[in-house]
Amino acid sequence: MRLTDSVAVLRPRSPWEAMDLGVLLAQRHAGLLMLAWALPALPLLALLSLLLWESPGWVLLIFWWLKPLGERLPLFILSRALFGATPRLGESLRALPGLLRAEWLASLTRRRFSPTRSFDLPVLLLEGLAGKELQQRRAVLATGPGKRGAGWLTLVGLHLELALWLGLLAFLYLLLPAQTSLALDWQQLLEGTPPDRLWLEHLTNGLYALVLMVWEPLYIACGFGLYLNRRVHLEAWDLEVAFQRLRRRLGTTTGILLLAAGLALALPDAALAQPPAPQPAQALGRQAARADVQALLEQPPFSHREEITRWRFGDPAQAPDVDVRPSAPSPLARRLAEALEILLWAAVGAGAVLLAWRYRDWLAAFAGRRLPFARRAPPPPAEHAAPHPAPAALPADIATQAERLWADDPGQALALLYRGLLERLREDYRLPLSEADTEGEVLRRVRRLERAELQQLAETLTRHWQNLAYGKRLPPAELKDELLAAWRRQFGSGGTA
Amino acid sequence: MEWRQSTIRPEPDRGGCLAAGGWLASGFQCEHGRPMSASPAQPSDGTVRQPPLDTRYLVETPEGIDLVLHPAGLVPRALAFAVDLMVRGLILLLAFLLLGQFGELGMGLASLTFFLVTWWYMVLFEVLNQGRSPGKQLLGLQVLHDDGTPVGWAASLTRNLLRVVDLLPFGYSLGILSCLAHPAFKRLGDLAAGTLVVYRERAQPRPSLPEVAAQPLPFALQADERRALLAFAERQAGLSTGRRRELAGILAGPLQVPEAQAEARLLGIARELMGPS
Known part of the structure; x- marks a missing residue:
């Protein structure tokens, strides 16, 4: 032991x-x-x-x-x-x-x-x-x-x-099937086992x-x-x-040390001066050692090897020439296969249609020829520069209407006048006004007409309108008469001249 | 194969054998034993060297530190289960006696208690009491995840619900067989939940070394060798005089002292290793 x-x-x-x-x-x-x-x-x-x-x-x-x-x-x-x-x-x-x-x-x-x-x-x-x-x-x-x-x-x-x-x-x-399960009679078990x-x-x-x-x-x-x-x-x-192991470890090392010390002491100088020990044996030893080292280096802790398996395309040249195609299928199988093929293609088609229907809006918006606005009317653009939802049609007598409005709401009156001005400019003077024109551009076109009175009216009206629209400053009260007089002078009292 | 203590006979290549007569604490003297068999005990050379058997379970942390766990075997676990069974039986008995007084409401409450005790007793104790049900606590056991972390709800529920499988076909037969066959003594529920029942580490009393003067180390020592020397000094009380002398004698050669002084020398070295305290 x-x-x-x-x-x-x-x-x-x-x-x-x-x-x-x-x-x-x-x-x-x-x-x-x-x-x-x-x-x-x-x-x-x-x-x-x-x-x-x-x-x-x-x-x-x-x-x-x-x-x-x-x-x-x-x-x-x-x-x-x-x-x-x-x-x-x-x-x-x-x-x-x-x-x-x-x-x-x-x-x-x-x-x-x-x-x-x-x-x-x-x-x-x-x-x-x-x-x-x-x-x-x-x-x-x-x-x-x-x-x-x-x-x-x-x-x-x-x-x-x-x-x-x-x-x-x-x-x-538990392994016994239910039908053949023994009818356990517990009392009988207690009394004793029958011989069978x-x-x-x-x-x-x-x-x-x-x-x-x-x-x-x-x-x-x-x-x-x-x-x-x-x-x-x-x-x-x-x-x-543990002690045995320690003694063995120390025993080997101290043995080597003692040997080395003994050799160093025992060898006279003359022996040291002599040519060194025969080389071939040492060379052989070195070679063997190198082989050992090489072998050691190829073992797990030093060399890391792993095997990787992955899929790649087969080489057709090297593929076996054996004809692995099965013999011609029976007519029934072929018909079945055709039916299945039709069914599958039908499924693909139905899928495509379903997809198109699901994304019809997207297609209409980005891929269709028709303009998307054709079907769905866009919201009407806001009236030009009108801060309030103004009535679609202008009243017949703008000046009178404005005069009446002025008492309650000078802003409304001013807005009415300005809209009336634009209307007149477009209809009477055939100015090509567009919805994108700013007030300044309208004025520039008016100036180009070279009518001093009209120009003055337009400038006054525009300035006060701008003060109201952007600066929230109400027009002064004395402006009313002056503006209405100028208006009547220019366009008459009637709506459409 | 000589299991009996025989008189030591120094063999240079084999090292010391077992103790000399008279090393037992009782002073029991024994003669030369009769060998069990004439064949010498030699390890068969053809067999592959298997790792040494040990009742330890190492968990390596990401930092490369080995946590040592000691998985618990069947006997203490069965005893812990028996204790838990008794505790549960007692709880249920008391609950039924107490709640039986209150008619139907009482019986309803008792049914709830029955459910709770049957299915949740282990889970609640394990999760909320550091992996210990009362029985495990008594036996010094603890449930952990496989990686040594405290057991959680999912794992505890799994391992306790699967008791139903371990129970089959009668009296935990499958659980017993699985526990006996697994190297870390896991039953089926433990396998499924990834849990481990281990012995809980108990605080060790501080060992006391004999009061001797410290002596310098005569040679460099590795960690396990230092540990062995310290253990030698710490376990002085448990070893007989003869056995101590014999153990110390193993190292008399490397220490370059007579065998009679080796023990004192080793104690001095152990004192040195221990450091001032």
Whole structure:
């Protein structure tokens, strides 16, 4: 047993973690452990069942009672596997008779109901003690939390066996088809099994053996983990491993140092002055070293390789010439295909139409030939420079109307006069006024007519109109008569001259 | 394979073996043990070297730091579940006794309580109490996400709703099997929710080193070697005199002291490593 060979990391753990380590160890060798448990146990069960066919209950009791003996072989395997020397199945089975001999009677009688069975077994089996020594050794190991952990382990294991067993039974019961489901008569079950149902009881015993096949190695592994942990605590195995490693590290380095120092001291100057050691060997060494370095550099930490798979176009020249076209399809299939093609094209067309209908406005606005305004009339442009919604038609006698309006609202009156002026200019003087013309442009056109009176009227009116429209300044009261007089003089009292 | 303690026999290439007689605390003397088998314990050379077994679960943070978690196995989890089951049973019993006095309204309230306790007991405790239901708290367990972060609503709900699957076909059979077979001891609900049940870190009492004069380090030490030397000094009380001497004797050579003085030397070095405190 060399601690440095251990496949598990040795360090002091809590009892729970020690059990977990046991489970991990058992997981690694699960197949071997289960086989090693089942190969002696299942034939034994079969034998018992054959001998005591009439009383399956006794079979189960005897099998259950013999359980501790079946735990020895898995423990043997685990103890070897921990130090990397996992035995083969044959080897383990050959070791079985020797294992069973040790303290078998006590295991089956006095210690059968000990809750710390899994924890005590390694002491008995692996340390090979007997009698008084064994008692003392157990007492030593038991002074710790490991023993209590073993008790809990047994308690949990008891319930776990039951749960798995009933689970397996329930699983089989669920598998029965509903029609053939056994008409369970619970009372009948309690009274006793009829002889033709004995096989069912034996099957149940077999299921229990299956459950044990899974759980027993784990149970033993947990107990073994507890035992191991106790010894790690008591004997500081982890420290021993660490110290051994330290000694080995220091041993090699100090050895080299000593060697170097010794060489330097021992060699006389004359020896140093001599030509250096034979070159070829060193050159060879250097080459080998270079190859080593090269090989090392091509290994993972230094070289990074990855495989990338991606799609690309196939090379037609390299494509296989095998004619993979299928033979001519049957007429029915062809007709079907044609119908499908028509259907698909129809679907495409319908989709296009639907799309066009959905975006008809957009098409009309940006892609149509017709102007969009043809269908949807735009809002009428606002009246030129009219701050208020003015009546569409001008009154017949503008001056009189304006005079009347002036008392209430000089602004309205002024607006009326200005509109009247524009109307007159357009109709009487044929001025080409457009909607875009500003007041200044209108005035310029009036000036071009070279009529002093008209020009003065237009200028006065425009100035006051602008003052009103943009400056919110009401026209002075004396303007009224002057403006109306000028208006009447220019256009007469009538509306349309 | 020699599981029994045998008299140490220095072997230059193998290093020290297990303890000499008389190192047990009880003064228990043992003779040469009977080997279990004649075949020597040699690791088979043909096998691929597997990583060492350990009950640790490493989570690497983006900063390259390994967080060490200790996943909890079946036994403590089953015990925690049993405790929780009892607590829930007690709550329900009290609720039904108390609310049963109030007729139909009471029964309605009791039904609500039943729903709450059945489906939300675990979730509420896990999310609001740092991943610990009362049973887990008693056993020193804790639920975490796989990356070590505290468990959240989604994960906790998932893992607890999936108890229905773990229950199948009877008494958590699937959960038990999954827990026993998984390297991090996860049941199906844990697998689906991405959660991990770990042992909660408990505050360790401050270790006390023997009062000796500090001595300088005779050679450079790596981190794990320093840790081992400190542990040697801290665990003095738990080791027998003989075993201490034997362990220290392993390093007598490199320290260049007689074996009898190695222990005192190591304690001095540990004191030096510990620093003034």
